[in-house]
Amino acid sequence: MARPTIYDVAAAAGVSKSLVSLVLRGSPRVSEESRRAVEEAVRRLDYRPSRAASSLAADRTDAVGLLIDDYANPWFIDLVRGLHEVLGPAGYRLSVVDVATVSPAEDPVEGLLSSRVDGIVVAMDVPGALRGPGAPPIVVAGTRAHIPDADSVANDDWAGARLAVEHLLALGHFRIAHLPAASGAGTARADSAAAVLAAAGIPRIAVTPSPTATEAEGYWAALHVLGAHPDVTAIFASNDAMAIGALGAAREFGYDVPGRLSVVGYDNSALARTHLVDLTTIDDRSAAVGRETGRLLASRMRGSDAAPVHRTLEPALIVRGTTAPPK
Incomplete structure (x- = not known):
């Protein structure tokens, strides 16, 4: 059976299509008698307005795009949960685009722009196409190459890395390796770790930054570090995924964690919180x-023209079972 249309509602209520539209939009310019007739016809026909048509009529889509660069990174799970908690009740649908899964022939940014999303959350280095005129409101999530006229929200990656390294130093570790990542947040964490080690008079162990900061890259980087520097007693990884890879490398070497090797991650991801992994990490408050x-994006989509806002949330050290004093 065909779904009823707005024309069916108008015919059943004995009014015009335009008047039905006014009732559905909650217009006060409708008599109570006509309103009751339309509402009764809607109930009787079980009519559901077309969301797409309503959005086009209102020049909005009630859709928000989220640009990320790695679905496998567990950091995005809590980020998406936090976005849903705010944007869902406000009536927005979230469309996630992972640029790492898009073919080279496609332009993920152009795809979002052509679908006329009302706003975009950028959780990766900001694409140039979003910097020009005509782009929808955007908010940058995480430490990125910020653009001056866009809002941004991130945890303090410099402070978080300092907490991680100072924790290892306080435990008595003096041969500490950092597994860096080639990203905005990764660079900030690596620079902070290097500064803390230098202030403590501890030589830095050079490690090539991981291009995508995955578990596999953490595993191979840790294998290299442990093979080349057998005196290392602690590893601070740029994120939890790389830290879990480091735990796998420790197992390959037969190292007890945390007896022979301590490991610290970053993100306080759901996987880090499991009893099996029990990873000491930095809570970057991703949710x-x-x-x-x-909240910032919703405000911009409502038309706010306030000065750009750059908010930084304080991270926290979460001590679990993968760190202890060196033997």
């Missing part, structure tokens, strides 16, 4: 970053 990002 809170998502919520704050959602």
Whole structure:
């Protein structure tokens, strides 16, 4: 059976299509008698307005795009949860685009722009196409190459890395390797770790930054470090995925964690919180970053023209079972 249309509702209520549209939009310019007739026809026909048509009529889509660069990174899970907590109740649908899964012939940014999303959350280095005129409101999530006229929300990556390295130093570790990542956040964490080690008079162990900061890259980087520097007693990884890879490398070497090797991650991801992994990590408050990002974007989509806002949330050290004093 065909779904009823707005024309069916108008015929059943004995009014015009335009008047039905006014009732559905909650217009006060409708008599109570006509309103009751339309509402009764809607109930009787079980009519559901076309969301797409309503959005076009209102010049909006109630859709928000989220640009990321790696679905496998567990950091995005809590970010998305935080975004949903704010944007969902406000009636927005979230469309996630992972640029790492898009073919070279496609332009993921152009895809979002052509679908006329009302706003975009950028959780990767900001694409140039979003910097020009005509782009929808955007908010940058995480430490990125910020653009001056866009809002941004991130945790303090410099402070978080300092907490991680100072924790290892306090435990008595003096041969500490950092597994860096080639990203905005990764660079900030690596620079902070290097500064803390230098201030403590500890030589830096050079490690090539990981291009995508995955578990596999953490595994191979840790294998290299442990093979080339057998005196290393602690590893601080740029994120939890790389830290879990480092735990796998420690197992390959037969190292007890945390007896022979301590490992610290970053993100406080769901996997790090499991009893099996029990990873010491830095809580970057990713769900809170998502919520704050959602609030800022919702404000911009409502037409706010306030000066750009750059918010930084304080991270916290979460000590679990992968760190201990060196033997």
